[in-house]
Amino acid sequence: MFNSSTTPSSWINIFSREEGLETVYTNNMMVRLIASKNGTEIIHHRLARTGVMGLTPATHWDELESLCLLSGSLRVTYGSETSVLYPGDKLVASPVHEHVCIVAMENSEFLYVSSAPVFQSYQRSVSGFHELAVQIALKDGYTASHCERIRRYSLMIGCELNLNAIELLSLSCGALFHDIGKIQIPDEILMKPGRLSPEEFDIIKQHTIFGRDIMDSPENPFLHVGSKVAEQHHERYDGSGYPYGLKKDEIYLPAAIVAVVDSYDAMVSNRPYQPARKKTDAVREIASLSGKLYNPQVVNAFLKVVDTFTYED
Numbered sequence: 452m453f454n455s456s457t458t459p460s461s462w463i464n465i466f467s468r469e470e471g472l473e474t475v476y477t478n479n480m481m482v483r484l485i486a487s488k489n490g491t492e493i494i495h496h497r498l499a500r501t502g503v504m505g506l507t508p509a510t511h512w513d514e515l516e517s518l519c520l521l522s523g524s525l526r527v528t529y530g531s532e533t534s535v536l537y538p539g540d541k542l543v544a545s546p547v548h549e550h551v552c553i554v555a556m557e558n559s560e561f562l563y564v565s566s567a568p569v570f571q572s573y574q575r576s577v578s579g580f581h582e583l584a585v586q587i588a589l590k591d592g593y594t595a596s597h598c599e600r601i602r603r604y605s606l607m608i609g610c611e612l613n614l615n616a617i618e619l620l621s622l623s624c625g626a627l628f629h630d631i632g633k634i635q636i637p638d639e640i641l642m643k644p645g646r647l648s649p650e651e652f653d654i655i656k657q658h659t660i661f662g663r664d665i666m667d668s669p670e671n672p673f674l675h676v677g678s679k680v681a682e683q684h685h686e687r688y689d690g691s692g693y694p695y696g697l698k699k700d701e702i703y704l705p706a707a708i709v710a711v712v713d714s715y716d717a718m719v720s721n722r723p724y725q726p727a728r729k730k731t732d733a734v735r736e737i738a739s740l741s742g743k744l745y746n747p748q749v750v751n752a753f754l755k756v757v758d759t760f761t762y763e764d
């Protein structure tokens with residue numbers, strides 16, 4: 452690690468950028484560029500509990516990436532291998548060959564060093580995330596906190612099921628943006644009080660396909676990983692869901708997880724047409740629908756972790 456006595460004085464100019472340019476925030480991550488020179492970047496991360504960071508292998512990428520944990524603990528899944536890092540532990544890859552999913556098990560801080568610049572792509576993806584989150588909040592009655600809760604609960608189930616890195620990244624991104632397709636549904640249908648006609652419900656169902664297309668768009672490369680979750684989160688285990696009526700293991704497991712969590716969160720939230728139900732009632736209903744609407748493997752994992760869910764707005 453660098454300190455003031457080993458930092459070359461010429462690096463001081465690099466720090467003299469306007470404040471703000473070198474820091475990126477999301478609701479669960481703060482990323483600060485500490486130093487950069489000749490393409491190498493040293494970035495300080497703060498990741499809040501259940502926050503996620505992903506590394507994706509890319510063709511033509513042959514760089515050194517290293518992470519050293521300063522505080523907290525990180526659950527790191529490299530491909531399908533999972534380990535836990537504690538302060539002082541480090542990860543080094545040159546290059547990263549497989550997807551890596553890093554989940555903060557508690558509030559954590561680490562230094563990340565890359566031999567090629569990555570910070571600008573953080574800025575681009577964070578501003579893209581922010582714009583989409585605002586669009587969803589404006590369009591739907593849901594708040595950003597609903598989306599973040601779905602992401603957090605889904606991720607806890609995904610970890611319980613030992614999903615591999617790409618499934619965990621798909622789950623985290625797909626859960627957060629599962630209803631993004633609603634931005635293309637007309638307001639008069641989305642916000643209609645009372646019953647929808649069959650034709651109107653057919654239009655609502657389209658939000659799954661619209662969501663997949665938005666997330667697969669070349670404009671949103673940081674969302675591609677989650678598109679299948681948006682597409683399949685209303686499929687049901689017995690084939691009664693939409694848009695395709697997929698059954699059992701035909702449904703992508705991360706999407707089957709979001710199906711359970713989205714239903715559970717709707718039950719325990721106050722909605723315009725329905726007051727919040729008790730957590731115990733909601734858990735009992737989900738359990739009773741195991742093997743019918745919901746994947747039994749997912750329901751079992753849900754029952755193991757649901758007591759740790761905290762409803763934070």
Ligand SMILES: [Fe+2]
Nearest residue numbers: 629630684685
């Ligand atoms: Fe939905």
